[in-house]
Amino acid sequence: MTARDAVGALVLLLVLAVPQVVAPERYASTVASAVALVVACTGLVWRRAHPSVAVGVALAAMVGSAAIDADSSLAFAPGLVATYSVAAYAGRREAACATLAMIVAYPAVLVLVGGKDPFGSYVVLVVILIVLAAALGAAVGAQRAVVAAARDRAVRAEESREAEAARRVTQERLRIARELHDVVAHHAAVISVQAGAAEALFDKRPDLAREAIGHARDAGERVLSEMSSLLHLLRDADEPGASASAPGLADLPGLLDEARSTGLEVVERTVGVPRSLSPVLDLTVFRVVQEALTNAHRYGTGRAELSVVHGADSVVVEVVNPLPSRTAVGSEGAAGQKRASGASGPVAAHGSGLGLVGLRERVAAVGGTVETGSREGSWIVRVSLPVPAATADRPARAGTTDAVRPATQEAP
Structure with missing residues (x-):
């Protein structure tokens, strides 16, 4: 009522x-x-x-x-x-x-x-009016149902749009978090090591202390430069600076030199002929190497082996670094190498594990796979990235051959 x-x-x-x-x-x-x-x-x-x-x-x-x-x-x-x-x-x-x-x-x-009279005009008119009233009511009810269904679809569509917007915001936050971690963590580690070396050598070897300070300054300039590039990448495509180039394979030599300047001994091995990669894939390779070398320096024994294999339809990056004896013994109880399903292993034991989480997310975004684990006293990070057929036959971009030499060779 x-x-x-x-x-x-x-x-x-x-x-x-x-x-x-x-x-x-x-x-x-x-x-x-x-x-x-x-x-x-x-x-x-x-x-x-x-x-x-x-x-x-x-x-x-x-x-x-x-x-x-x-x-x-x-x-x-x-x-x-x-x-x-x-x-x-x-x-x-x-x-x-x-x-x-x-x-x-x-x-x-x-x-x-x-x-x-059952067939008289009065009775027939009564029946017709009753039928017309029922038909009009049915038509109005059907129209009301159509309007309600349309309104319900609009509400669901709006909820779906809001959920999609929230999902995109979450993905963007994760992407920004990965970029910030990759940009800041590596260079911060370099600055910390060089600052510590400068402090230790300040009185006895001022020349070496001055060199360490120079390396720290260079790392600071590089992190500022990469932060600027990151901000440009986060802009809309229509804004100036949105197309600023991100680091890739061509920048690996500089990354390796920076890692060596911190005292990390890096042995580089390249197999196959480099090819031109998409910007996202190129950046992924660089970030994988950067994260693996950073962890190798922070938690390893000061030595790492980098292998980049250019296959017919994939690029495989592998970084192997010996573990300190205590960590190696504690990790050998595991069943050897394992596929990463969380922040585990010696890296997670000492750090936040966010680097491995971000690495897995970044690799998964381009359809690749990540394997991490300990084997024979060494920590292994192995990443396989698929190369689309459209890019597999393209020659390497300018500068790539300088960063990664073709054929199989090692660089101490």
């Missing part, structure tokens, strides 16, 4: 009752028809909440009035409204049963009790 339905029922009652009161001699209504009108209009109070109740009340009033006076039709108008309501607001089966009851019961009373 709603206030709107109550007001509507009262208005209909007044519209039908006032003429009977003003000109009773013209309409010649009986007490029974007046009571039937009031009862039928009362049932309309529930026409939306309980449409079947409204139909039942209206039909009872119509049948009772017709049984007493077949010519009285005051309750017929509320009955049509109830029929419309049950077709518009109830289920299909409920509406069909209610409409059928109206079509059968009321005309039957008119014919059997009131003596009306």
Whole structure:
């Protein structure tokens, strides 16, 4: 029951009752028809909440009035409204049963009790009006269902857009976190080592201390430069500076020189002929080597072996560094090399493990695989990156051959 339905029922009652009161001699209504009108209009109070109740009340009033006076039709108008309501607001089966009851019961009373001609215009008109009321209600109900479905789809689409936007924001945050870690962690480690060396050599070997300070300064300048490039990469594509080049294979020699300047002995081995890689894949190779060498310096024994293998449809990067004896013994109990499924191993034991997490995410983004683990006293990071066929046959970009020499060779 709603206030709107109550007001509507009262208005209909007044519209039908006032003429009977003003000109009773013209309409010649009986007490029974007046009571039937009031009862039928009362049932309309529930026409939306309980449409079947409204139909039942209206039909009872119509049948009772017709049984007493077949010519009285005051309750017929509320009955049509109830029929419309049950077709518009109830289920299909409920509406069909209610409409059928109206079509059968009321005309039957008119014919059997009131003596009306079953094929006369009066009975036929009653049936037609009941059918039209039910059809109009069904059409309105169908339109309402279509509108509700469209509104529901719009709500779901909006929720889906919001979820997609949240997912993209999360992915962007992870991407920024990976870039910041890769840019800052490596150079911060270099600065820390060089600053410590400068402090230790300041009194006895000022020349070497000055050299260490120079390396620290260079590392600081490089991190500032890479931070600037990172900010450019995070810009929209339409903004100036968005196409600033990111580091890649061509920059590996500089990365290795920087690692060696910290005291890390790096043995480089390149197999196969380098080819031009996509910017994302090129950056991934660089970051993998950078992260692996940083961890090798921080947690290893001061030596690392880097292997870059250019296959027909992949690039495989492997960094192997000996573990300190204590760490090696503790790690040999594991079942050898294992696929990384979390921040594990000696790196995670001493650090936050975020570097390996970011490395796995970065490699997974380009469809590659990561394997980390200890084997024979060494920590191994092995990354396999697929090279699309469209780029596999392209020659190396300018500068790449300087960074990674073709054929199989080693550089101490």
